[in-house]
Amino acid sequence: MLQTLPVLHQIPNKSWMPRLAFVPRNSAPRGDTLVVIFLRGAADVLNMVVPHGEDAYYRLRPSLGVPRPDDSKRKKEERALDLDGFFGFHPSMSALTDAWISQQLAIIHACGAPDESRSHFKAMELMERGVDDERGPASGWIGRHLATLDTGNSSPLRAVGMGTRPQRSLSGSVPVSALRSITDFHLGGDARALQQMRAALSTVYEGDVMGQDTLSIMDTLQQLDPVNYQSKVAYPDSEFGLALKQTAMLIKAEVGLEVSAIDVGGWDTHFAQGSVNGQMPNLMKDLADGMAAFHADMQEYMSQLTIVTMSEFGRRASENGSLGTDHGHGSMMMVMGGHVDGDKVHGQWPGLGEGQLVGPGDLAVTTDYRDVLSEILTKRLNNPAIDSIFSNYQTKPVNVLSG
Amino acid sequence: MTLSRRDFLKLGALVTASAVLSSCAPVYRRLAGDLPTVPWAPLTASDFLALNRLTFGPRVEERARFTEIGLQNYIEEQLAFDSINDFDCELLLNPFKTLNMDANELEGISNQLFDGYDRDKAPNELRQATLIRQLYSKRQLYEVIVEFWSDHFNIFMEKGNCFYLKTVDDREVIRKHAMGNFRDLVWASAHSPAMLTYLDNQANEKSHPNENYARELMELHTLSVNGGYSQQDVMELARCLTGWTVKEHFWLGDFAFKEELHDQGVKNVLGRTIQPSGQSEAEQVIEQLVTHPSTAHFIATKLTRRFIADEPPQQVVEKAAQTFLDTNGDIQSVLRVILLDGLPLAQPKYKRPANFALSALRALNAETDGAAINEHLLRMGQSYFNHPTPDGYPDHSEAWQGNLMPRWQFAFELIRNEMKNTKHNLNALLDVVPTDSLQADVDAVASLLLGAPLERFTRDELIDSVSKAGATPEETLQIIAASLIASPAFQWR
Numbered sequence: 001m002l003q004t005l006p007v008l009h010q011i012p013n014k015s016w017m018p019r020l021a022f023v024p025r026n027s028a029p030r031g032d033t034l035v036v037i038f039l040r041g042a043a044d045v046l047n048m049v050v051p052h053g054e055d056a057y058y059r060l061r062p063s064l065g066v067p068r069p070d071d072s073k074r075k076k077e078e079r080a081l082d083l084d085g086f087f088g089f090h091p092s093m094s095a096l097t098d099a100w101i102s103q104q105l106a107i108i109h110a111c112g113a114p115d116e117s118r119s120h121f122k123a124m125e126l127m128e129r130g131v132d133d134e135r136g137p138a139s140g141w142i143g144r145h146l147a148t149l150d151t152g153n154s155s156p157l158r159a160v161g162m163g164t165r166p167q168r169s170l171s172g173s174v175p176v177s178a179l180r181s182i183t184d185f186h187l188g189g190d191a192r193a194l195q196q197m198r199a200a201l202s203t204v205y206e207g208d209v210m211g212q213d214t215l216s217i218m219d220t221l222q223q224l225d226p227v228n229y230q231s232k233v234a235y236p237d238s239e240f241g242l243a244l245k246q247t248a249m250l251i252k253a254e255v256g257l258e259v260s261a262i263d264v265g266g267w268d269t270h271f272a273q274g275s276v277n278g279q280m281p282n283l284m285k286d287l288a289d290g291m292a293a294f295h296a297d298m299q300e301y302m303s304q305l306t307i308v309t310m311s312e313f314g315r316r317a318s319e320n321g322s323l324g325t326d327h328g329h330g331s332m333m334m335v336m337g338g339h340v341d342g343d344k345v346h347g348q349w350p351g352l353g354e355g356q357l358v359g360p361g362d363l364a365v366t367t368d369y370r371d372v373l374s375e376i377l378t379k380r381l382n383n384p385a386i387d388s389i390f391s392n393y394q395t396k397p398v399n400v401l402s403g
Numbered sequence: 404m405t406l407s408r409r410d411f412l413k414l415g416a417l418v419t420a421s422a423v424l425s426s427c428a429p430v431y432r433r434l435a436g437d438l439p440t441v442p443w444a445p446l447t448a449s450d451f452l453a454l455n456r457l458t459f460g461p462r463v464e465e466r467a468r469f470t471e472i473g474l475q476n477y478i479e480e481q482l483a484f485d486s487i488n489d490f491d492c493e494l495l496l497n498p499f500k501t502l503n504m505d506a507n508e509l510e511g512i513s514n515q516l517f518d519g520y521d522r523d524k525a526p527n528e529l530r531q532a533t534l535i536r537q538l539y540s541k542r543q544l545y546e547v548i549v550e551f552w553s554d555h556f557n558i559f560m561e562k563g564n565c566f567y568l569k570t571v572d573d574r575e576v577i578r579k580h581a582m583g584n585f586r587d588l589v590w591a592s593a594h595s596p597a598m599l600t601y602l603d604n605q606a607n608e609k610s611h612p613n614e615n616y617a618r619e620l621m622e623l624h625t626l627s628v629n630g631g632y633s634q635q636d637v638m639e640l641a642r643c644l645t646g647w648t649v650k651e652h653f654w655l656g657d658f659a660f661k662e663e664l665h666d667q668g669v670k671n672v673l674g675r676t677i678q679p680s681g682q683s684e685a686e687q688v689i690e691q692l693v694t695h696p697s698t699a700h701f702i703a704t705k706l707t708r709r710f711i712a713d714e715p716p717q718q719v720v721e722k723a724a725q726t727f728l729d730t731n732g733d734i735q736s737v738l739r740v741i742l743l744d745g746l747p748l749a750q751p752k753y754k755r756p757a758n759f760a761l762s763a764l765r766a767l768n769a770e771t772d773g774a775a776i777n778e779h780l781l782r783m784g785q786s787y788f789n790h791p792t793p794d795g796y797p798d799h800s801e802a803w804q805g806n807l808m809p810r811w812q813f814a815f816e817l818i819r820n821e822m823k824n825t826k827h828n829l830n831a832l833l834d835v836v837p838t839d840s841l842q843a844d845v846d847a848v849a850s851l852l853l854g855a856p857l858e859r860f861t862r863d864e865l866i867d868s869v870s871k872a873g874a875t876p877e878e879t880l881q882i883i884a885a886s887l888i889a890s891p892a893f894q895w896r
Binding site: 040041116117118119120121122161163164165166171176177178179180184185186187188189192193195196197198199200201202203204205208210211214218265266268270271272318319320321322324326327359360 | 606608622801804865869871886
């Protein structure tokens with residue numbers, strides 16, 4: 001009832017909200033749960049999935065380059081793990097080997113967005129909105145997916161941004177929740193005061209979707225008993241590990257989770273990023289260990305799960321003088337799940353030689369990130385409305401997923 | 404249980420912090436505002452909104468002053484921040500010795516090679532001091548603009564040596580020039596060891612330039628992403644900045660220019676040829692950047708967004724940008740335009756977490772040493788100097804609307820006085836209100852927190868729902884105060 005308050009009544013129409021509420025929604029049964037992992041800061045994908053078959057790579061990265069799988073001068077644990085004779089995982093990503101061998105993990109190399117600003121903030125914004133430039137819709141691509149597909153699911157936990165606030169990609173006309181920690185999601189205090197506070201909150205948030213959602217999530221999660229959640233696998237002791245563990249818990253609890261968005265920061269490695277050991281290898285290890293733990297924990301659910309990783313752009317092919325890498329262009333995506341055409345590096349490799357690099361010396365983009373996402377949305381999440389999600393973009397098949 | 408030396412020192416710091424609160428209790432109480440002798444009057448929506456933009460949430464005494472002298476005079480009074488006596492707040496900051504240390508001293512107390520080191524002292528004191536200033540300083544507009552520049556020239560204190568260098572940056576860059584001239588601000592920031600470290604310029608050498616700082620200097624600090632520079636300009640400016648670094652031997656943590664690491668070639672930035680001249684090459688570019696029309700427009704837009712509306716009214720932005728150009732970046736002049744022309748056009752903005760917490764504490768004349776509040780800010784997503792990327796904490800309402808629970812937790816804990824070393828003064832404030840009914844009390848609390856009483860129907864419904872949950876009248880008032888802080892209306896400023 002507080003809409004009549006002197007301050008509140010002036011709140012403008014939420015101008016960022018897209019007009020998609022008026023677009024007829026497709027209805028379809030719920031498909032996979034989608035987990036979107038965003039590597040913030042432009043990950044150096046050339047050191048994650050190493051083109052060890054390319055001589056130019058080692059010329060451009062005399063210090064940072066990850067040794068070839070057959071480089072007998074280096075210890076085995078320091079060499080790239082061969083994937084297909086040309087590409088190899090960085091050794092700190094070895095935890096992903098199981099998912100790779102079981103054909104539930106695929107890589108799309110040299111993919112990314114057309115934007116060439118090399119600005120983190122612009123590139124992230126455009127990518128999360130799924131648009132070419134500022135003129136496109138202000139909502140996010142996941143937000144538009146939720147808005148165009150009626151799965152008959154009214155759960156306040158339909159889409160969750162793991163963290164203190166929902167990612168830009170989630171914004172749109174369907175309410176989404178931010179969840180930093182399930183165990184923190186309750187009001188303290190004694191039962192009596194709590195009951196009074198709940199009554200008051202429910203009154204002041206009458207008619208407010210987000211407030212009512214928060215109250216019902218509070219009630220739902222209270223029944224989950226998150227403190228005593230046991231998993232048979234050990235997740236990394238990191239924010240990322242926690243986010244994945246909580247995603248697993250929500251999926252198992254069947255509270256209606258359709259999309260979980262997770263951020264992993266720290267990939268802006270201009271300085272001393274480390275070749276085999278160090279800052280960036282630590283990040284890769286956290287990423288790979290986390291994904292591997294999730295893969296193991298969710299084995300029974302893999303046929304209804306798709307996990308995708310992305311980053312706003314890649315980094316310069318050559319290392320800089322401070323043993324780091326500056327902003328580049330082409331990037332890489334990983335897709336994990338039960339219906340992936342796995343054990344394969346997809347996409348067209350543009351090469352790192354003279355005349356093959358673009359701009360100031362960057363990996364070219366041969367697959368648009370939206371091609372990968374649209375395939376997931378159509379084949380695994382049952383959403384045919386790709387034209388509304390990635391408007392003004394004609395998607396092309398990547399065939400990274402079986403139907 | 405063995406207590407390491409480090410733990411012992413940490414414990415020492417905690418004891419000092421709580422001693423600060425108890426020994427200075429009268430100061431906190433005075434700072435929390437002399438408790439009023441007459442009840443506060445409701446404000447018009449526009450006056451309440453203006454006060455919310457000029458302060459971190461108005462105290463009763465500020466409401467009275469505003470009502471007495473009017474918007475225009477209030478703005479002038481706050482712009483002339485130097486003439487506002489802030490002795491009480493300074494007294495409170497007295498125990499935080501690191502605030503006035505130079506980089507070398509700070510390094511000394513943080514470096515484990517020396518006796519008595521404490522890695523967490525400098526960052527903890529800076530965070531605590533920031534909260535105390537925002538909460539208790541009478542120079543509210545100044546603190547608001549300090550917060551703005553701290554975002555604009557964001558430095559993540561967890562990166563490298565920034566954990567102690569930021570203290571110097573806060574004092575010598577941000578606070579020194581916050582109300583001064585934009586050119587001086589950028590100049591100081593470019594020579595700031597904390598900034599050079601944060602954006603990797605300490606590793607920018609001629610053999611292979613590091614582009615990080617050069618890019619953000621143009622993208623985030625001056626021209627803005629579409630302000631008319633190219634990738635080539637980034638690379639050329641990075642060459643100009645080669646050798647700009649931080650002293651590492653004998654005297655640590657000061658700015659240094661190392662000729663031997665500098666690229667001696669001719670450069671071309673933004674269409675201008677820069678002849679080899681060492682340190683002054685990048686300085687010439689800075690002079691060009693700070694007077695560029697794109698910079699004027701970008702700064703005017705961001706300031707208008709902070710004070711007026713998420714979608715800044717274009718006529719205000721244009722006038723502010725013109726003033727920026729006419730006055731060579733005089734921040735006070737630009738602010739005056741934005742506030743006088745802009746406040747009548749202001750739109751509700753969702754409070755950022757620090758603003759939310761501070762406005763509740765200030766409305767309730769709370770006494771606190773700030774340590775427990777910082778914990779809450781971390782949970783709400785805005786711990787001071789803790790934003791990892793150089794764009795600073797976002798300023799759009801949308802960015803903050805996702806997570807209500809930590810705000811509710813804050814409201815609930817605050818009213819129940821469950822935060823360490825923190826106590827609100829709601830009861831003492833209500834002592835001056837004629838207490839003939841619970842309804843009158845609720846009206847007074849709503850007026851305190853939201854500027855005006857609730858609609859009668861809403862108020863009665865609220866009282867009814869809490870009573871039905873089994874609360875006594877006293878509990879009812881307490882719970883209602885908490886729920887008003889947690890309410891949608893209080894989230895907007």
